[in-house]
Amino acid sequence: MASKQRRVLLVNRYFHPDTSATSQIASDLAAFLAGQGWEVVAITGAGRYDEPTRRLDSEAVLPGVSIHRVGPLTEAGPSLLRRAAAALAVHAALAFEVWRRSRAGDLVVVKTDPPLLSVSLLPVVLARRLRQVNWLQDIYPEVAAELGVKAGRGLLGGVLRSLRNASLRHAVMNVAVGDGMKTKVAGFGVPASRIATICNWCDDRRIQPADAEPNRLRRDWGLQDKFVIGYSGNLGRAHEIDTLIGAARLLRDEPGIAFLFIGNGYLIPCLKRAVADQGLETMFRFRPYQDAGTLPQSLTVPDIHWLSLNPRLEGLIVPSKFYGIAAAGKPMIAVMARDGEISSLIRRSDCGAVVAPGDSVGFATIVREWRSRPDLLAEKGRNARALIDSGLDRLSSLHGWQELLLSVEGPAKSRAPRP
Incomplete structure (x- = not known):
């Protein structure tokens, strides 16, 4: 019998059990949605944020989440050319895996690590008829340009901005992590109806003010x-x-x-x-x-x-x-x-x-x-x-995410598994 279970792909370079901030919030969202009955597929890189040359355990699991690790380790030595080649390899590996794992009509939540990932995935989104939600932790190539990286400026920077803007305008929703970022995105010509703000979070149940005991x-x-x-x-x-x-x-x-x-x-x-x-x-x-x-x-x-x-x-x-x-x-x-x-x-x-x-x-x-x-x-x-x-807690943000995804998902469809 065909399933009506809602399905979402989440794409980010780092994921559980990596403990970086970008991994933790992506993993939190995946686990929460799985607990709410969604079919969740995480497509992620093979390495760790804090130890780039160490490959994550391929057997590591997150209950209810199907995790697929792809691509090379991202630390390619001091050479800028080698680093650029490694980054392109990660982009290509993530995009190919989204092609393999996706079904027409799927939601795909795309984070911004590696930078400009929404650009790499746009051809796949168009070809596979996916519903793209961009989760913007930062805005490139502007960040690179402000930090003095030449590739973020000039002709190449202009081309990258145009491609990035196209990926934002095509998305069914763009989630900024602050109102200032939301204003920036609106300035790129993205309709206001396709931009939302959901703040990041921490594990505020585990992180509590210190008690009277010595630390x-x-x-x-x-x-x-x-x-x-x-x-x-x-x-x-x-x-x-x-x-x-x-x-x-x-x-x-x-x-x-x-x-x-x-x-x-x-x-x-x-x-x-x-x-x-x-x-x-x-x-x-x-x-x-x-x-x-x-x-x-x-x-x-x-x-x-x-x-x-x-x-x-x-x-x-x-x-x-x-x-x-x-x-x-x-x-x-x-x-x-x-x-x-x-x-x-x-x-x-x-x-x-x-x-x-x-x-x-x-x-x-x-x-x-x-x-x-x-x-x-x-x-x-x-x-x-x-x-x-007062409302900046983890659970409030996670519920906000689910409400947003439900609002852009469209009617639940019966989907047979892809052969």
Whole structure:
């Protein structure tokens, strides 16, 4: 008997059991939809975000989700040409697998890793008569152009933008992760009826404000008596570190202040060099990525979290780590544009402070004030958690996704399995 089960394909370079943010939210959505009775097919790459040369276990499963891993490992050495070739191979492998696994009328949710994946999949979407939903975590080639990558500008950049815009206009829906990004997408000529905003999320049931018990990681890392400014995750090209380094210089004579960085990323070596050059080594601690099971504890180690985004990238990227910090009930200092997506959330909820890039004095002043006002620090932390509980929680976003997919799916069809 033909099945009327709703069917969705989800395409992203990283997926369960990879623990990167892009993988976790994709895996969360897949597992949720499977639990709601959808047939879910995940098409993903073979590697891990934090260890690009390590192949994921092909036997790893997510209950209710059919996972298909394809393509080469994406780390191709320092050569830009080899990296470009590896990226193209991933695009081709994902597109071919969508062709193999899809059926006419299927929904296909396309994330933006690798960049411009919606462009690679558009011919398959057209040929197989699929209903494409683009899930925009960032907007390329504009991000590349703002970061100084030549391919994002000039003639090639113009061609890529035209192809990207065509893939957005053809989609039945484009999901932005912030209102600023939604405005950007509308500027590409995409009808407003085909753009929605659904914020990213974290596992806010597992990530909770710290209780009165001493944090084990604070003890293990020698931070029991420190006032800690922390960062957790990938410190990539989109961030701005000069303001933080300047603030550290101003705070170097303040006893007991420590800066903690958990994770890795393009700017970590730059930060380490700057710290060494300016004699700030005693103030800084660097730790590797922690196991996913440790995240609820590691997020509660800092007294204050630091967030940053190059102002030129507002509307092109939304720092999703905001949600984990807020769920942990921690206040934050955001070094970014004052009118940006996350800056506006921080101001409205009074869960932190926004500092303009370059204002190291302002950054240091806030640290001193909050350190002397534990009551104020605690209040801002409570406000952060309250913001998550007011509708930015994981379950609300997942239900929002299901409602959106139902709205663009069209009538359920009887579909015989493809031979």
